[in-house]
Structures are given as C-alpha cells and as structure tokens.
Amino acid sequence: MRRIKRKRKQKQSVSSNRNAHPSTNQETGRNRLLLSPSIKDNIEQIQRSIGPSSDVTIRQFCSQKGGDADIAIIFIDGMVNENIISDFIITPIMGKVELLRHSLSPLFDLEQKILQVGNVKRISEFESLYTSILSGDTVILLDKITEGIVIDTKSWEGRGVTEAQAQTVIRGPHEGFTEALRVNTSLIRRRIKDKNLCIETKQIGTRTKTEVAIIYIKDIADEKIVQEVRNRLEHIQLDGILDSGNIEELIQDNTFTPFPTIQNSERPDSTSAGILEGRVAIIVDGSPYALLVPALFIQFLQSPEDYYQRLGYGFIRFLRYVSVFISLLAPSLYIAITTFHQEMLKTTLLISIAAQREGIPFPAFVEALIMEITFELLREAGIRMPRAIGPAISIVGALVLGEAAVGASLVSPAMVIVVSITAIAGFTFPTFSIGIPFRILRFGLMVLAATFGLFGIIVGLIAVILHLCSLQSFGVPYMYPFAPLEMNDQKDAVIRFPKWMMKSRPKPFTKWNQVRMGNSYALNNRKNKR
Structure with missing residues (x-):
C-alpha cells in the first residue's frame, strides 16, 4: 500500500x-x-x-x-x-x-x-x-x-573611442578602449588582419550574463595557456560581472600578494602587441580595460612609447627601474642612516641634518610616517575630487601643509625632500597597478629600518625578492627573464635593444613560431657596408 x-x-x-x-x-x-x-x-x-x-x-x-x-x-x-x-x-x-x-x-x-x-x-x-x-x-x-x-539589433548609447586616460604617450596611437565589447574587438581586428586571430566569446554571471571575449592568435599562442584561460573563466560562479577587475581577481594565480599577476591595458596597440607576442587578451563588455595573460614583472615597467621612439629612449626605461628602488627604499634608508648609521654621512651633511632636526619632537620614523600618510591622503583626495579642482587641491595642499609642517617644527626640510622625491619616483610607473605594492611595502621597510637599521632593510629586500621569484602567472615565472635567467630575452628587459635585433618572441608565451622578424633593411644595410 x-x-x-x-x-x-x-x-x-x-x-x-x-x-x-x-x-x-x-x-x-x-x-x-x-x-x-x-x-x-x-x-x-x-x-x-x-x-x-x-x-x-x-x-x-x-x-x-x-x-x-x-x-x-x-x-x-x-x-x-x-x-x-x-x-x-x-x-x-x-x-x-x-x-x-x-x-x-x-x-x-x-x-x-x-x-x-x-x-x-x-x-x-x-x-x-x-x-x-x-x-x-x-x-x-x-x-x-x-x-x-x-x-541582432543591438544599439545603445555609449562612449565613443577617445584618448586613453591613464596610459598616455607622446608619440604613438592615442586611441583607447571603450565600454562596448564589439568596438574593442574591432580596434584589435583593425591592427591584426590575420586569419588566425581568434575571438571566443563567453557569457559569465548568472544574472548579468556579461559577454567576455578571449582573443589570441592560434598559431602563436601556447594552447596550454589558452586552455587554462578557458578553464578559469568557466569555473567562475558569480551572479554579476561588472568590470574586468572582477575577472582579474577571480582568475589570478596568487590572491595574497600585493603584486599584480595580470596586466591590464586601456590601449588597443599595447593589447595587440601582447597578442602578437603570444599572450592571451581578455576583454569584458562594459569595461574599457583589457586583461593580458601571462604577465611578467618587467612588462609593468614597459611603456608603449618605448617601441615608438628611437633606441636612445630605452634609457628612460632604465630610469624607471631606478625609480622603483627610490620609491621603495628612500624613506627607509633615510630613517636607517639618520638613526643607526650616522657614520655613513659626511660630517658637514650630518651637521646640517642634525641642525634641521633640532627642535623636532618626533623620531625620524614617526616624522616619515606622518609625511607619507599625509601625502597618501592628498593623493587619494586628488583622485576622488572633481577634476576641475582635484589637481589644484593636491598641489596647494602639499605646498601649504609641507611649509606649515616645517615652520611648526613638526618635520625637517630634509624629510620633506625625501618624501617628495619618493612621490615623484612613484609617478614614473607606466601602469598604475604596479605602484600600489611599492606604496604598501614602503611602510613595512620603514618599520624594519626603524627597528634594525640597514640590516632590517636588507632582510626585507631579500623577503620581497624571494616572494617575487615564487610568483607565477598562468604557469610562467613572474620574474622571467631574470629568474630563470634567459640571456636572449634580455634584449627587451632593462633596456630596449634595436628593433632589428629582437627577432624572436618571448619563449614562455609560445612553443612554436618564435621567429617574428626576418632580415630587416637596417641589418642588410649594415652588412652591405661591411
């Protein structure tokens, strides 16, 4: 029953x-x-x-x-x-x-x-x-x-193709991505007229159903990397995708690291150049930023203008590497030397700094901490303020506060100079996202410098380098071509060699079709002269 x-x-x-x-x-x-x-x-x-x-x-x-x-x-x-x-x-x-x-x-x-x-x-x-x-x-x-x-009758109001806002150049294309997916893919198609250029579209987001495009050249890109991108996108279970930043956070290799392991770009020329190297581009409908994977540390310090100017412009890239150390170490070195290692300074310079610090009620660490936090607040306020008054507020606030702090004997003039140089060095990075980890690590190194002096700074640098060498981006070592060391790819690392010398693509991005250039006119002309 x-x-x-x-x-x-x-x-x-x-x-x-x-x-x-x-x-x-x-x-x-x-x-x-x-x-x-x-x-x-x-x-x-x-x-x-x-x-x-x-x-x-x-x-x-x-x-x-x-x-x-x-x-x-x-x-x-x-x-x-x-x-x-x-x-x-x-x-x-x-x-x-x-x-x-x-x-x-x-x-x-x-x-x-x-x-x-x-x-x-x-x-x-x-x-x-x-x-x-x-x-x-x-x-x-x-x-x-x-x-x-x-x-298909899609048509809605949107922003037209305008100049890139965050990644500007003096010489080179001035077009930037928009929020429309098909406009962005057409900007790449216009630059790469190759039948092997593949654009795969997926819908991600159970409620937003946002269209996400995977772009690569099938006879250049490594199929393992392309398949890894597909797998990570398919495993996203989220109700809404509103920007490429949501995708970046969900597919990155290491979440608990301050360093970005996925490169973003609002420039079609930079994205096209990455695709030609064998990388995979990810474009999200509604976002003017494309994602490029795999990403290497050196690529965050490379500007599109490096390849549009002549060879001598590669010296500017070397200055960016110098600015990395200035942005990261300048305040901590000042704290360590003035607190523990005064014998490293000349007598006249030491007397000058001591005279400036006479009457300052705080130690060097607290002094640097006050100035760094104040500058970070000014930077954030300048970004959030309306564009008409944001830059004015930042400049006036920095000048007035700096002068008032020195006049009130809260900080020394030398500390104002150190913080200013550190801030200027941080503005030289072509990509905004690579400056954030240095701003965070700067405070940690300041604590180590105030506690252990130069010994603490060296230990902190070793820890940062070990962490960088342990990172990967879609199976590619993050610090390539420095670790592991690859001499052939050093031609486009710290400085840029002449274009006719960079005949091959980076080895980690493609397993075949690595040669990208034959004998150029400049090379043939040199051989004929000989």
Missing part, C-alpha cells in the same frame, strides 16, 4: 509539473522550459517572468482580419536600433502577411524571403529567449511554432 501511494504521489507531482510548465523537457538532466505552440501562452510566460517592466515592448500582429494575434515581435526599448526594427523587420513582415499565413514552413520563409537583416538564428528555449532580449536582440514568435527567431 505504501508503494502504491508513493507511485500515485509521484504521478500527481509529474502531472502537476507538466500542467504548470507544459513545455518543460523531462528527458534532459535539467529543467529547460521550451517554447509552447501557443503564442498567447508564450507571451504570458514572458510577462510573468520579466515582470511589469515598462521598457519591454511586445508588438503583436494578426495575419487575418478579426483573428487573434499570431505574430509577436519582442524587444527592449533603449537597447535596440529602432530604425532596423521598423524598416527591416516590421515593414517587410506587414507586406508579406499573406505569404506567412499560407506558408508550409513560415520560419524558413521568414528567414530567407522576408527579413532583410544579416545575423539571424533560431531558439527553442525561454532561457535563450530571455538572454537574447536582455542583450539587445529582437525576438519574433509565430503562433503554432515551437521555435523563435532572434535578430
């Missing part, structure tokens, strides 16, 4: 589910709500699911006079090109109503004979219908047909 009752309950539950969802596919492993043959039921289901949204437009037509609606066009106002819908969808359908009414295969006739648009596909599930509508497509439903037609 119990078995009979259980079977009856199961039959009743199955029948109730079928009544509630007449088009649910029970054969598959998941519940997929399929389109119903009744267009009225389909429209009611859409209205129930989407809710009372005023921007959802459902345009219904009757193929015969006095009959019920048997054609429905569904789209979201503000996300579609209304001219395309009016001129190439509604007008042709209105003129071919008789053809559709007497057609044996109305979907085929609608696709091949009536619609005057390019990108057309069929759907049979409500989930695909919702995704298409909410992405800016237009859906056409016919009565007594269990399939619908999706037409």
